[in-house]
Amino acid sequence: MSNGLAGIVAAETVLSDVDGEGGRLILRGYELADLAGRVSYEAAAAVLWEGFVTDAGASALQQAIGAGRAAAYERFAGVAANGFGALEPVEAMRLLLAGIGDSDTLAAPAALVGATGVAAAMAIAASEGRGVSQPDPALPHATDLLRMISGHAPSAAAARAFETYMVTVIDHGLNASTFAARVVASTGAGLTSSLVAALSALKGPLHGGAPGPVLDMLDAIGAPENAEAWMEAALARGERIMGFGHRAYRVRDPRADVLRAALTEMGGGAGRLDQARQIEAAALAVLKRRKSGRRLDVNVEFYTALLLDALDIPRSGFTPVFAAARAAGWIAHVLEQQKTGRIIRPDSRYVGPEPLAKAG
Structure with missing residues (x-):
């Protein structure tokens, strides 16, 4: 047994390699530094989604993710207008995304990335006592997301820095939230269910809250x-x-x-x-x-x-922003897991008491 599954290989993946001894992160054949700060978020998603999503070029993804933001805003606006009560931003984000069915048009990969970003922006804004402006589908995802979160058009330098952040954290091996997504996906559940599971795992203070x-x-x-x-x-x-x-x-x-x-x-x-x-x-x-x-x-x-x-993002918004950035990576892992067709079901070792012997 390995407590916490440390050292246990639970999946083979083409998506990312975390070299803990060498201090390297490889994203589908690219060193991290060859992507982050050099390519758009959409281009990084295209790298991860190659072979899993048709028409997954950066330009096509920018359009599809932008359309997803616009559709999600219309879908979420009524819920957000009623407020989220005492929910924390991650909980508010989860509430919005849980309303997307697995067979919904918003559950398509690119649309779901857009919806996750809008949910993050709305949840962060609500925690600050304000709303968010409508998305601009023509803008790159990182630029529009930062605009919605901050409430104003970001400078070119700020948008570039935020996009670098989003690409940097887009995927990172079989961490807790990604593993949660793959477990749910292995049951045959769809993208939304798997992504909401990942988001729920991210809420814990040991993963994503530091x-x-x-x-x-x-x-x-x-x-x-x-x-x-x-x-x-x-x-x-x-x-x-x-x-x-x-x-x-x-x-x-x-x-x-x-x-x-x-x-x-x-x-x-x-x-x-x-x-x-x-x-x-x-x-x-x-x-x-x-x-x-x-x-x-x-x-x-x-x-x-x-x-x-x-970038003037409030501390309560750090985890929602991380989730919005990691969404493309979670989705890539779900799509990869779906190709295996095998449910993830590890064994456990029973250490409880044995049944009492029957009298007579």
């Missing part, structure tokens, strides 16, 4: 010279240093450097970036001293938090 606490940590530390003492105290209390260490990577998370470069190029949050770099160095020094048995390096969440914060 970027916000990175900013909380930076706020608590304040001046960089406080960093080492703050982290020593946190580790002494048994707390985790947010933004460092990863289940898969034994070295530096390659996504962190891509996002740091995007943030630097955008030129936003310069003061925060300088503070973060100094705190990163301090954290690595402390972790090297205190966790000498295992190398803990910076992960994707550290610079995700800084980038999304510089």
Whole structure:
């Protein structure tokens, strides 16, 4: 038995390879750095969907995803107008998407990516006490999504940075949410059911919820010279240093450097970036001293938090935005899983009591 299924190969995939020892992420034959910051989100989706979706070129996908945003906005507007009560943004997003049937036209791959983005934008806006403007189907997905979330047209630099983020996190092996999607897909359920399952898995604090606490940590530390003492105290209390260490990577998370470069190029949050770099160095020094048995390096969440914060996305919106970006990857895995035709059904080992012997 392997607790948490660590080291267990549960699927063969052409989609992504997470090389935890080498610190590499390969997306269908491409190094991450050859896609993120270089191609559009639609082009990255086209790479993942090749052979699974017909007419999956970047231009065709931009049109289809844009049409999906427009259709989803019309579908969701009435629900959003009534408000989401006390639901958290991810829960509001899940409510909207759950209304799309598996045989619905919005459940087509490109349309569902568009719908997931609109659901994220509406959920984030509602948490801020405002609505969102109608989508512009002619815009690239990342640009229009950022426009809907922020409430204004983004600069070219901001749109490019956000798109880099979306491509960076589009897929990442058999993580918890992706595995949840594949399990549901293996039962014969459709795309919407599988995607909602993935989104539900993403809600847990151990998967997808860490970027916000990175900013909380930076706020608590304040001046960089406080960093080492703050982290020593946190580790002494048994707390985790947010933004460092990863289940898969034994070295530096390659996504962190891509996002740091995007943030630097955008030129936003310069003061925060300088503070973060100094705190990163301090954290690595402390972790090297205190966790000498295992190398803990910076992960994707550290610079995700800084980038999304510089784009004025509220902390409560970090997980919905991640889900909108990961949607194309989830869908690729669902489509790949559907080709196997075999239900995922692992065994378990019974460790409970044996039945009592019958008297007489």
